[in-house]
Structures are given as structure tokens and as C-alpha cells.
Amino acid sequence: xxxxxxxxxxxxxxxxxxxxxxxxxxxxxxxxxxxxxxxxxxxxxxxxxxxxxxxxxxxxxxxxxxxxxxxxxxxxxxxxxxxxxxxxxxxxxxxxxxxxxxxxxxxxxxxxxxxxxxxxxxxxxxxxxxxxxxxxxxxxxxxxxxxxxxxxxxxxxxxxxxxxxxxxxxxxxxxxxxxxxxxxxxxxxxxxxxxxxxxxxxxxxxxxxxxxxxxxxxxxxxxxxxxxxxxxxxxxxxxxxxxxxxxxxxxxxxxxxxxxxxxxxxxxxxxxxxxxxxxxxxxxxxxxxxxxxxxxxxxxxxxxxxxxxxxxxxxxx
Amino acid sequence: xxxxxxxxxxxxxxxxxxxxxxxxxxxxxxxxxxxxxxxxxxxxxxxxxxxxxxxxxxxxxxxxxxxxxxxxxxxxxxxxxxxxxxxxxxxxxxxxxxxxxxxxxxxxxxxxxxxxxxxxxxxxxxxxxxxxxxxxxxxxxxxxxxxxxxxxxxxxxxxxxxxxxxxxxxxxxxxxxxxxxxxxxxxxxxxxxxxxxxxxxxxxxxxxxxxxxxxxxxxxxxxxxxxxxxxxxxxxx
Amino acid sequence: xxxxxxxxxxxxxxxxxxxxxxxxxxxxxxxxxxxxxxxxxxxxxxxxxxxxxxxxxxxxxxxxxxxxxxxxxxxxxxxxxxxxxxxxxxxxxxxxxxxxxxxxxxxxxxxxxxxxxxxxxxxxxxxxxxxxxxxxxxxxxxxxxxxxxxxxxxxxxxxxxxxxxxxxxxxxxxxxxxxxxxxxxxxxxxxxxxxxxxxxxxxxxxxxxxxxxxxxxxxxxxxxxxxxxxxxxxxxxxxxxxxxxxxxxxxxxxxxxxxxxxxxxxxxxxxxxxxxxxxxxxxxxxxxxx
Numbered sequence: 001x002x003x004x005x006x007x008x009x010x011x012x013x014x015x016x017x018x019x020x021x022x023x024x025x026x027x028x029x030x031x032x033x034x035x036x037x038x039x040x041x042x043x044x045x046x047x048x049x050x051x052x053x054x055x056x057x058x059x060x061x062x063x064x065x066x067x068x069x070x071x072x073x074x075x076x077x078x079x080x081x082x083x084x085x086x087x088x089x090x091x092x093x094x095x096x097x098x099x100x101x102x103x104x105x106x107x108x109x110x111x112x113x114x115x116x117x118x119x120x121x122x123x124x125x126x127x128x129x130x131x132x133x134x135x136x137x138x139x140x141x142x143x144x145x146x147x148x149x150x151x152x153x154x155x156x157x158x159x160x161x162x163x164x165x166x167x168x169x170x171x172x173x174x175x176x177x178x179x180x181x182x183x184x185x186x187x188x189x190x191x192x193x194x195x196x197x198x199x200x201x202x203x204x205x206x207x208x209x210x211x212x213x214x215x216x217x218x219x220x221x222x223x224x225x226x227x228x229x230x231x232x233x234x235x236x237x238x239x240x241x242x243x244x245x246x247x248x249x250x251x252x253x254x255x256x257x258x259x260x261x262x263x264x265x266x267x268x269x270x271x272x273x274x275x276x277x278x279x280x281x282x283x284x285x286x287x288x289x290x291x292x293x294x295x296x297x298x299x300x301x302x303x304x305x306x307x308x309x310x311x312x313x314x315x316x317x
Numbered sequence: 318x319x320x321x322x323x324x325x326x327x328x329x330x331x332x333x334x335x336x337x338x339x340x341x342x343x344x345x346x347x348x349x350x351x352x353x354x355x356x357x358x359x360x361x362x363x364x365x366x367x368x369x370x371x372x373x374x375x376x377x378x379x380x381x382x383x384x385x386x387x388x389x390x391x392x393x394x395x396x397x398x399x400x401x402x403x404x405x406x407x408x409x410x411x412x413x414x415x416x417x418x419x420x421x422x423x424x425x426x427x428x429x430x431x432x433x434x435x436x437x438x439x440x441x442x443x444x445x446x447x448x449x450x451x452x453x454x455x456x457x458x459x460x461x462x463x464x465x466x467x468x469x470x471x472x473x474x475x476x477x478x479x480x481x482x483x484x485x486x487x488x489x490x491x492x493x494x495x496x497x498x499x500x501x502x503x504x505x506x507x508x509x510x511x512x513x514x515x516x517x518x519x520x521x522x523x524x525x526x527x528x529x530x531x532x533x534x535x536x537x538x539x540x541x542x543x544x545x546x547x548x549x550x551x552x553x554x
Numbered sequence: 555x556x557x558x559x560x561x562x563x564x565x566x567x568x569x570x571x572x573x574x575x576x577x578x579x580x581x582x583x584x585x586x587x588x589x590x591x592x593x594x595x596x597x598x599x600x601x602x603x604x605x606x607x608x609x610x611x612x613x614x615x616x617x618x619x620x621x622x623x624x625x626x627x628x629x630x631x632x633x634x635x636x637x638x639x640x641x642x643x644x645x646x647x648x649x650x651x652x653x654x655x656x657x658x659x660x661x662x663x664x665x666x667x668x669x670x671x672x673x674x675x676x677x678x679x680x681x682x683x684x685x686x687x688x689x690x691x692x693x694x695x696x697x698x699x700x701x702x703x704x705x706x707x708x709x710x711x712x713x714x715x716x717x718x719x720x721x722x723x724x725x726x727x728x729x730x731x732x733x734x735x736x737x738x739x740x741x742x743x744x745x746x747x748x749x750x751x752x753x754x755x756x757x758x759x760x761x762x763x764x765x766x767x768x769x770x771x772x773x774x775x776x777x778x779x780x781x782x783x784x785x786x787x788x789x790x791x792x793x794x795x796x797x798x799x800x801x802x803x804x805x806x807x808x809x810x811x812x813x814x815x816x817x818x819x820x821x822x823x824x825x826x827x828x829x830x831x832x833x834x835x836x837x838x839x840x841x842x843x844x
Contacts, residue, residue: 291655
């Protein structure tokens with residue numbers, strides 16, 4: 001793992017610089033936390049798309065299952081919060097195992113099959129009242145604990161936790177991408193048979209990517225549950241957890257690792273700070289427009305496009 | 318080492334292979350010939366696992382492999398090249414070999430990879446991108462190199478000479494002559510050119526309309542009137 | 555008990571008629587362009603809301619909304635086609651995301667214009683009870699079921715007899731070869747979108763006339779249409795009709811025998827069941843495996 005100066009500088013900036021500069025502005029910090037939650041989902045979505053070669057419209061399923069699993073484990077079984085968050089990820093993995101049969105489907109069918117799963121989980125959460133509290137939801141979910149005297153349930157504390165989660169996942173993503181598995185996965189996109197004939201168990205690899213993506217998304221969902229301390233089915237499995245991460249990932253450049261995260265922060269902040277004030281109800285319209293324009297003009301993302309343009313102007317001067 | 322017993326492959330109404338029985342030993346270099354559409358590639362597909370036979374048995378090293386998926390067969394030692402090269406795109410030549418070795422044998426042996434690169438004359442092309450920067454001869458060499466990297470006991474070569482011009486053909490001939498010795502691997506080679514086959518193989522099997530119509534030394538087989546008839550016409554050979 | 559079940563079957567079948575129209579629109583576009591229009595449900599919804607405006611704003615019977623719906627929805631559908639055509643690479647996946655984005659735009663536009671309230675027709679003419687044998691239904695249900703059947707027959711006739719049927723089969727199997735034969739693939743594809751729009755427009759008015767609509771319902775409709783096409787298998791109109799009837803009946807039975815909250819679950823469950831057990835659908839040809 002190469003640690004170059006840029007990465008260290010960036011890490012210092014986000015871990016220390018941001019809390020110092022904005023820590024007292026609760027509203028801004030909470031926006032940052034929310035955007036990082038979306039960034040985490042966007043990252044897991046992009047991972048599945050890039051490494052696994054599968055586009056999904058149902059990541060809300062993993063998000064919601066992770067959230068509920070963690071909430072239930074910590075509330076009904078007294079599991080410490082930080083551990084239950086990880087177990088929430090495991091819960092999402094179990095949910096994804098149920099999706100294995102649809103792995104063999106082609107692109108659009110897989111994407112929509114996953115969407116069907118998301119709907120199913122949402123309905124289950126609404127109906128299985130004894131376990132999930134039904135449509136009314138679950139409240140008073142345990143907050144993030146104190147760690148070494150530092151209160152993680154504060155806005156800055158939550159920020160640091162989700163930041164760590166996202167950074168860790170980005171590192172894992174990078175590790176997989178650079179490994180032999182990553183190479184094999186890239187080759188699989190063109191032709192699975194070309195990889196099978198040299199001994200790659202392509203179906204298993206694809207499945208593993210689904211598990212990894214589910215785990216990441218589940219952990220993020222679990223974190224969110226303990227951060228806002230409240231859950232209800234329509235929120236946890238909301239289509240917004242599908243739409244916004246996809247917009248974020250494509251905006252930031254879904255082929256890169258940092259793209260989805262940066263895209264999430266930018267898109268979410270702009271949406272909340274600007275558009276929500278202009279069009280209070282239905283401001284997701286902008287997201288739709290953004291998505292449509294990006295697919296047509298720059299499917300690889302807006303940020304890469306900007307980068308290309310700025311590079312050209314540098315050369316021109 | 319490889320035993321095929323009564324292999325039949327049927328696609329709907331079409332019978333691609335009909336009751337083919339064949340054995341290939343560890344020291345064999347066997348040629349597989351027959352007119353176009355005779356079922357040669359289908360036979361390779363059946364052996365390597367791309368296609369599941371409708372009936373019959375396939376034993377490799379004493380183990381029944383008919384239900385084994387393609388990747389398993391590669392790992393137990395059945396290597397295969399495609400007529401139209403299927404390299405792993407977006408990866409370099411070196412990466413192609415490394416991945417093949419990593420997944421085909423379970424570990425990476427850099428020395429072996431260097432050996433294979435040298436053998437297939439790809440050493441100075443190692444950093445080239447497989448999909449976009451190789452000529453046809455090099456792509457075909459990569460096909461063979463990739464298969465070798467999985468440490469096969471049996472190598473299925475599907476028309477490696479197709480589309481090559483004279484220099485390429487000569488290069489490959491030399492390479493294939495040494496292949497069997499250098500890597501102690503049994504070979505089945507599909508080829509159309511009778512001279513090439515006679516040069517390389519000690520045994521030849523002839524397919525026509527999915528059936529095995531002759532088997533023996535190149536001399537025997539190519540003088541067999543049944544075989545000659547299948548090549549020159551007569552739809553009911 | 556049996557009466558309840560039979561009534562549920564009857565209602566389900568009537569409902570299935572509109573479902574079939576919606577699913578056919580989706581299938582038509584997919585058949586011509588291999589593109590799944592995720593905004594299709596929103597087209598139907600748009601039509602339903604136009605019917606609402608016609609009724610609430612002008613005081614007319616919702617049926618008169620059909621001409622207006624046709625124009626608006628077909629134009630919108632043509633625009634979707636135009637946008638899809640602008641995708642340069644990876645058409646299969648990018649069109650999914652694109653139409654998904656268009657669906658988000660349409661849903662939010664509907665939300666902005668018509669607000670979030672749930673709507674249904676206030677027309678007594680539409681809601682008047684009709685009794686056929688021992689079965690009860692609203693006039694609108696029977697009326698639009700009849701309309702759907704007529705439209706389906708018309709569609710079937712048109713697909714088998716007209717130039718379009720041949721053209722779409724040619725274009726979907728080999729676009730370039732079709733061009734060589736003098737077929738304009740772009741035009742054929744545009745026609746698919748417009749015809750899908752026609753079907754969606756009628757289905758939307760039907761939906762408003764006997765059911766309930768809300769802005770979020772668009773994506774639910776798309777999913778239901780997709781489920782039906784999966785049930786039916788590729789390339790089969792009778793299959794779509796049967797699939798639609800099956801879904802309608804299954805939903806009606808669930809509402810009657812279990813609870814209305816599980817209604818959606820039934821569709822999803824059927825969908826997954828078919829995917830696992832019969833990947834080619836009930837009637838279809840191959841094409842779903844990767």
C-alpha cells in the first residue's frame with residue numbers, strides 16, 4: 001500500500017482540519033455526516049459495478065437490513081454498538097446470500113431483481129412487527145459510545161466514525177482492485193469464459209464482490225441507525241438510498257475509488273444547501289436531471305470531465 | 318490420462334458428436350482432423366467443460382470429470398486454447414500469465430512465467446496490453462502461453478496455425494515440436510494442414526459428422542479410403 | 555368463502571387488463587431496442603394525473619382525458635426515445651440508468667404539479683356498480699377491461715400484419731442488416747416508443763378511473779410491468795396477457811385472503827419464483843441468462 005504525500009495530506013485535512021474548522025457548526029457537520037453516509041453507499045455501489053460488473057438498483061436493501069440488524073442486536077440483545085454495526089454488515093451479507101441465484105442473470109434483469117429484493121425486505125420490515133417494530137419504526141436506538149473518553153455520539157464524533165468507515169472501505173476496495181482477484185475481475189467483464197478456461201471460478205468471484213458490497217453498505221446503514229437513533233421501513237429502505245448514491249457515484253466518476261465519495265459530498269451538499277431552498281418539495285428533480293445529463297454527456301462522470309477540461313486549459317496557457 | 322467413452326453431444330435436433338471414444342496418454346501428441354463442422358471444436362468444448370455432453374463419460378487421471386465446471390478442469394490440468402484468441406483484455410501479457418498461473422495452479426512462480434515468456438518469444442512484449450498492442454502471431458503465442466501457465470497435463474490446441482503467414486507458421490512449428498518435451502504435457506491439436514499434422518503428431522483421430530471414423534498413425538489415417546472420401550466429398554462418408 | 559374467492563378472481567382479471575397494457579408497452583420497447591424503459595410507469599402515472607386534472611379542473615368525465623393524455627404521453631415517450639438514442643456506449647446499462655433518472659424527473663414533476671395527495675376519480679358514472687352474474691364491479695373496471703382487450707387484439711393484428719411487425723423483428727435481430735433491407739431502424743424504434751405511449755396513456759386513465767394514484771406509484775407500476783414481462787417470457791403477447799391476469803388475480807386473492815399490505819409482496823414473490831424456476835418465463839424464448 002503506497003502512502004504518498006497527497007494521501008497523507010488529505011487524511012490530515014479531513015481528520016483534523018475539518019473538525020477544527022467546522023466542528024462548532026452543528027448543521028454543517030450533520031450535513032457532512034449525511035453526505036459521507038451517502039458516499040459510503042455510493043462506494044459500495046461503485047465497487048459492485050466496477051469489480052463485480054453488476055449494476056444494482058437495490059442497494060437500499062443492504063442499507064436497510066444492516067440498519068435494522070444492528071438496531072435489533074444492540075437493543076434486544078445488548079450487543080455493544082460498535083460491534084453491532086459490524087454485525088449489521090454481516091446481516092446485509094446474509095441478505096445478499098439470498099440474492100445469489102440472480103447472479104447469473106444479465107445486466108438489466110439483475111438490476112431489477114435486486115430492486116425486487118429491496119421491496120421485499122421493506123415489506124418484511126413493515127410487516128414483521130414483533131421484531132422490527134413495524135411501520136411505526138424503532139426509536140431510541142443506542143447512540144455511538146464513548147471511546148477513550150471521547151464522545152462519539154456528538155456530531156464531530158459521528159463524523160470521525162463514518163469518515164473512518166469510508167476510508168477503511170476505500171482502502172479495501174483499492175486492495176482488491178490491485179490484487180490478482182482484481183485483475184481477474186477486470187478480465188471477466190469482457191469474457192467470463194476466457195477467465196474460466198484458466199481456472200478462475202468466475203461465479204464465485206462475482207458472488208464475493210456482491211458480499212463485499214453488501215457488507216460495506218450494511219455497515220454504513222447500521223452506522224446511520226445509531227447516529228440518528230431512529231428507524232422506520234420507508235426511511236431505511238427508501239429509494240433515495242438508491243438514487244442519490246447512483247447520482248453521486250456517476251457524478252464523481254464511478255470508475256475511480258475516491259470519485260463516489262467526493263461526488264456524494266458535492267451532490268448532497270449542493271442539493272441540501274441550494275436546491276432544497278429553491279424547490280422545497282420535489283428537489284430531487286435536480287438529481288434526476290443531473291443523472292440524465294451525465295449519462296448522455298459524460299457517463300464516466302462529471303469530475304473526470306472537469307479534470308480533463310482543466311488539464312487542457314493548463315496546457316493552453 | 319484422458320479417456321472419452323461414448324461421448325455424444327446433442328443441441329436440440331442437431332447431433333454434434335456421436336458416440337466418440339478416445340484415449341490420450343501423457344506422452345501423446347495427437348492430431349484431430351476432419352472437415353469443417355465435423356465436431357472437432359465441440360469435442361474440445363466437451364473436454365474442457367464449455368459444453369456438457371448429452372451422454373458418455375470423461376475420465377481424467379482416473380477421475381470422472383463430466384460434472385466438473387470449466388474452471389475446475391483448468392485447475393486439474395486440462396489446458397485449452399481458442400481458435401480465435403481470447404486473451405484477458407485490459408491486462409498486459411505478463412498479467413495474463415500471472416493471473417492464469419495464480420488461478421490455474423494456486424500460486425505464482427515468477428521463474429516459470431519467465432520460462433514460458435521466453436519459450437513463446439513474448440519476453441519483450443511482457444508489458445504490452447493484450448487486447449490492443451499485439452499482432453496476431455503474438456496473440457496466438459499468448460493463447461498457448463496462458464494455457465501453459467496453468468501447468469496443464471493435457472493441452473488442447475485449437476487451430477493455432479489458422480490465419481498465420483509463413484514465418485509465423487514456421488515459428489509455431491518449432492515451438493510446438495519442443496512443447497511436448499519441454500513441458501511434459503500431452504497434446505491434442507486440431508489442424509487442417511495434413512503436412513503439419515504428419516510432422517507433429519504420432520497419432521491422428523479423424524472426425525466426420527460427429528463420428529470418429531479413423532484413428533492411427535498419420536500414415537495409416539491419411540491413406541485410409543474412408544478418410545479420403547470424407548475430405549473430398551460424398552455427403553454420406 | 556368460495557364467493558369471495560371467485561369475486562377476487564373476477565376483480566383480478568379485470569385489473570389484469572390494464573396491467574397487460576402497461577406491460578405490453580414495456581415489452582414493445584424492449585423488443586425493438588433491448589432497452590428497458592424504467593420511466594414507463596411514470597408515463598402511465600402522468601396520464602392518470604392528466605385525467606385527474608381534466609375531471610377536477612374541467613369537470614369532464616375522465617374518459618375525455620384520453621385524447622389529451624395520448625398527445626402528452628406520446629410526446630414524452632418520444633422524448634425518452636430521443637434521449638436514449640443519444641447514449642454513446644454501453645447502451646444496455648446506461649439506458650437503464652438514464653430511464654431511471656427520467657423516471658425520477660417525472661415523479662418529481664408530478665409531485666410538484668399535483669402535490670403528494672392520493673387521487674382517484676370522483677365520477678359517479680365511472681364508479682357505478684355493475685353486476686355481471688354473481689360478480690360485482692365498478693363500471694370503469696369492466697369498461698376498461700373491454701377497452702384493453704380491444705387494444706390488445708388491435709396490437710396483435712397490427713404486429714402480425716403491418717410493416718411494423720416485420721420491421722421490428724428485423725431490427726431487433728440485426729440492425730445493420732435491417733438497414734440494408736430498406737428498413738429505417740430509428741423510425742421503427744421511435745414507433746415502438748410512441749405505441750408504448752398510446753398503451754400507457756389508456757392504462758393511465760383506466761387506473762385513475764377505478765384505482766388510486768399517488769406520485770410514488772410510478773415506480774411501482776414499472777416494477778409490476780417488468781414482473782409481468784418476466785412472467786410472460788420474451789416475445790409473447792398472449793404470454794403478457796396471461797402474466798398480467800395472473801398478477802391481477804394473485805394480488806386480488808392476497809388482498810381478499812390475507813391483507814392489502816402484502817399485495818405488493820405477492821408480485822415480487824412471483825417474480826423471484828419465476829426467475830429461479832422458469833427463467834424463460836411461462837411462454838418465452840431464451841435470452842435472459844448471461
